[in-house]
Amino acid sequence: TQLLEQSPQFLSIQEGENLTVYCNSSSVFSSLQWYRQEPGEGPVLLVTVVTGGEVKKLKRLTFQFGDARKDSSLHITAAQPGDTGLYLCAGENFGNEKLTFGTGTRLTIIP
Amino acid sequence: EAGVAQSPRYKIIEKRQSVAFWCNPISGHATLYWYQQILGQGPKLLIQFQNNGVVDDSQLPKDRFSAERLKGVDSTLKIQPAKLEDSAVYLCASSLVAGGTGELFFGEGSRLTVL
Numbered sequence: 342t343q344l345l346e347q348s349p350q351f352l353s354i355q356e357g358e359n360l361t362v363y364c365n366s367s368s369v370f371s372s373l374q375w376y377r378q379e380p381g382e383g384p385v386l387l388v389t390v391v392t393g394g395e396v397k398k399l400k401r402l403t404f405q406f407g408d409a410r411k412d413s414s415l416h417i418t419a420a421q422p423g424d425t426g427l428y429l430c431a432g433e434n435f436g437n438e439k440l441t442f443g444t445g446t447r448l449t450i451i452p
Numbered sequence: 453e454a455g456v457a458q459s460p461r462y463k464i465i466e467k468r469q470s471v472a473f474w475c476n477p478i479s480g481h482a483t484l485y486w487y488q489q490i491l492g493q494g495p496k497l498l499i500q501f502q503n504n505g506v507v508d509d510s511q512l513p514k515d516r517f518s519a520e521r522l523k524g525v526d527s528t529l530k531i532q533p534a535k536l537e538d539s540a541v542y543l544c545a546s547s548l549v550a551g552g553t554g555e556l557f558f559g560e561g562s563r564l565t566v567l
Binding site for chain 1: 456487492493494495496497500508543545555556558559560561
């Protein structure tokens, strides 16, 4: 089983600040997804990155796939209370199309 | 469009009892997944169906867990007998296509507490 380690595990910051969370593995993935999960709900897809070095933006969120396709980062600019949630990365393994979820980063934005 | 439906939302049982969870995926989605999410952790795949066939059940504890997907639509996940460490949220997800580039649509989950 390929492991995806996310850091930090917990992050609590003030509204308006910037932050970056990371998703790292020793394995190469064919694609990587980011999900956000709010309490009592299932994860919801934010973005899928496929190409090494790819950068995608979703309003104040910027996602980057590492050049070697082993890692990814999520940067949030001017965080809002609505950004609060559990952020999960999920990598697709080459060959068997299996999706492995990371350990998660629990983000809390303080108004 | 209706989302993935799961029931029950909450279940409390004593250890060694049995429990069953039900999932109705989004209409037309051929792939169905059951994940186990322990508090504070990422989801762990238990079983993946493509239509009514099993694609991956390598992490399903088969001595106590079973799952079926009749007629390639609804699915049930059963635990018998339950252990304390089975306390978790059981998430069902479906997708149009198998594989990571396809979006997974999750239900709200079934929270199991084993006492």
